[in-house]
Amino acid sequence: MKYEQSEMAIDCFLLAGRIMMESGAETYRVQDTMLRMARSQNMMDTQSYVTPTGIIFSLGRTQPTRITSISTRITDLHRIVLVNNVSRKLTSQMITLERAYDELKRIEKTNYFLPILLQVLAASIASSCFLFLYKGMLTDIPTAFVAGGIGLYIVTIIHKMTRVKFFSEFLAAVSVGVVASLSVHYGFGTEVDKIIIGSVMPLVPGLLITNAVRDLMAGHFIAGMAKGAEAFLTAFAIGSGIALVLSF
């Protein structure tokens, strides 16, 4: 195989792996996708090592080996779907490697997130619904609406500013706690526990927990442990934020 082509191939596979990992795909899916893409290009001897913080990929004995680091991990299902589509098209020989690489580069640059106001609204509605599902009082729904929205807004804004996940989740939990306690104090709400439980649901690391266990069961012990640690840290941040408010 020509040198330039294998260079581009390895860049393409690593980019696909990196986008998926950054968007919160399972580790085994990332590895599977990269190996499939490689096999579709008649590269049978590839090896990969995927962890939540970096990917090592090799095309074979005499071929190049590359490493890419993954610094941020968020939940962005749209990107996972798009990369998955590119990989499907490449493996069924519908597009060439060059085309796939271009599409991946475009996916990497584009921001697919919905406007933040819509996300905050979704968090507000979800919090109100959870209050109902957890048998809270219907009169508390307005408070949960406000608190849930504020929680997600703060976690997004602070994370953009500081890039420290733990800190932003902690502050968001504190603000949820403050809103809930104040509303109960001034008589807008009645059950502070139920309001808080409903309103912190948008912050809960659901994707991390499930992915951690599924990676463990697929034999990716390092990835599973790392994701489990991240989930634990998030849960701890939320818990300590709420605890701080409740202790006053």
Add this chain to the structure above:
Amino acid sequence: MGTIILQVLFSFVATACFGVIFNAPTKVIPACGFVGAVGWTVYYLVTDMGLDDVRSSFIGAFVVALVAHFFSRKFRMPMIIFSVSGIIPLVPGGIAYNAMRNFMEFDYVMGLQNGIRAFMISGAIAMGLVFAEVIVQMLLGIMSKGKTSIQSFMKVRK
């Protein structure tokens, strides 16, 4: 009957909203909501019948994974898109919260009790998801070569 309809409705809306927060593609957000509504309704009915919450979480997550698998085949998207928001209503937020609150009030015995229960429930959810996926793969495995899954991953490695 009225309460069940309300439960279905509210869990649908809540899960669909989580689809928005997790940035699922717009056209599958109703499907995400449907997965969550089915999972929660099964959980609710099973709990109502008197089963404890660890077992009902397992059953709920199992059903979530089955429905998510159906949609993942229908829309040709990874299963994770549907299962992630679907299990959110089952997450033991309330029990974890109570555990934390007990620890704050220096009631360590109660806190540990609640904490371990929350841990058991999350384990049950994860097991439900994986079991359903493995069983579906086992049933379809012979016919479907080239599908992304734990099992096909294992095949690739051989």
